[in-house]
Amino acid sequence: MNTAVMPLAFDFEGHAVRTINHDGATWWVMTDVCKVLGIANAPQAATRLDEDEKATIIINDSGTLNAERTIINESGLYSLILTSRKAAAKRFKKWITAEVLPTLRRTGTYSVGASPDFGRVLSVAEAAIHASQNAVKVLTPKAQAYHQLSCMDGLHTLTDAAKLCEMPRNRFLSTLEAVGWIYRPGGSGRWQGKADKIKAGFLTHKYHETRDSDGHLKERSQVVVTDRGIAKLRVVLTRFESAMLEGGAA
Numbered sequence: 345m346n347t348a349v350m351p352l353a354f355d356f357e358g359h360a361v362r363t364i365n366h367d368g369a370t371w372w373v374m375t376d377v378c379k380v381l382g383i384a385n386a387p388q389a390a391t392r393l394d395e396d397e398k399a400t401i402i403i404n405d406s407g408t409l410n411a412e413r414t415i416i417n418e419s420g421l422y423s424l425i426l427t428s429r430k431a432a433a434k435r436f437k438k439w440i441t442a443e444v445l446p447t448l449r450r451t452g453t454y455s456v457g458a459s460p461d462f463g464r465v466l467s468v469a470e471a472a473i474h475a476s477q478n479a480v481k482v483l484t485p486k487a488q489a490y491h492q493l494s495c496m497d498g499l500h501t502l503t504d505a506a507k508l509c510e511m512p513r514n515r516f517l518s519t520l521e522a523v524g525w526i527y528r529p530g531g532s533g534r535w536q537g538k539a540d541k542i543k544a545g546f547l548t549h550k551y552h553e554t555r556d557s558d559g560h561l562k563e564r565s566q567v568v569v570t571d572r573g574i575a576k577l578r579v580v581l582t583r584f585e586s587a588m589l590e591g592g593a594a
Contacts, residue, residue, distance in 0.1 A: 351403050356380055356439055357432065363448070364401060364415050369578075370448050371399065371415040374424075380436055381428035386414070389427070393420045396579060418445075418575030426545060426572065437498070441571060498571050499550065502526075502535065505569040509577055523584055525577075526567060537567040546573030 351362035351373060359380045362373040378386040390398055397420030403413050416424070425437050500508060506516035517535070520526045525547065526535045537547035549565045569577070 349401065349403055354444065356436060362403070363444075364403065366399065366401060366415060366417075369417060370445065371401075371417050372421055373403070374398070374414040374416050374420075377416065377421060377424055381424055381433055382430035383424065383428060389424060390414055390416075392427075393423055397423060417579070419572055419579065422570070422572035422575055423545070437571065499548065499568040500570075500574060501566065501568055505574060505577070508574050509581055511581065519581060519584060520577075523580055525580075534565070535567050536565075541573070545570055546576050 349364055349366075351364050353360050353362045355361075357380075359376070361376040361380060364371045364373065374390060375386050378384075378389060383389050393416065396417075398414055398416050400412055401415050403411055421440070422437070425433050502517060502520075503513055506513040509516060511519070517526070521528075524538055525541050526537055528535060537549060541547045542549070547567055547569055550568050551563055551565050553561045554564055
């Protein structure tokens with residue numbers, strides 16, 4: 345018999361969104377997420393998710409007892425956010441990635457006691473943007489290019505992605521190559537994203553200008569990882585490392 349679990353709920357702009365600790369990771373009650381994102385048909389939306397992005401579980405909370413619900417992981421969550429046309433979708437993603445998930449990972453709980461001071465947060469953000477703009481003016485072209493890439497909203501350089509996945513950069517890159525996410529044309533040169541991973545929304549390429557030794561501007565491309573890709577990679581890398589350990593023990 346499946347044991348009912350108690351969800352942890354938090355408030356997003358007046359909407360209760362429940363989370364579940366499932367297999368050691370944070371999952372989200374799909375109907376709650378769909379309400380926030382303005383997705384009317386949650387069952388239909390669930391059919392568009394990969395099988396490893398969703399699960400069915402029995403929950404027990406104050407509203408319903410032992411109710412079977414569809415839950416989604418981070419990768420599924422970002423998939424739904426990408427399909428939403430509602431203006432709140434971007435705010436919802438920002439709230440989750442910048443506040444809720446870091447808090448859950450750090451403490452295992454999410455505090456909803458006090459409402460955040462949005463005026464103070466906005467002032468801090470504006471000050472940070474102003475400082476960033478001033479810093480760009482004095483950066484070298486090479487550093488400026490990196491600064492532009494590292495500040496992309498919702499996109500992460502391979503170096504930053506490695507940090508988010510808590511893996512050394514070189515091992516991270518070799519693992520991504522081994523699992524078919526990135527490759528080097530002809531075996532050398534700059535990393536490129538595999539077409540199927542770009543189509544799935546896990547990777548993309550960004551273009552920026554740099555100056556060569558003669559001072560000429562050249563356009564360069566760099567593969568970057570999306571928020572959805574980061575969530576997917578956490579699953580992929582865990583499975584890959586487990587398979588490697590089992591293979592080594594065999």
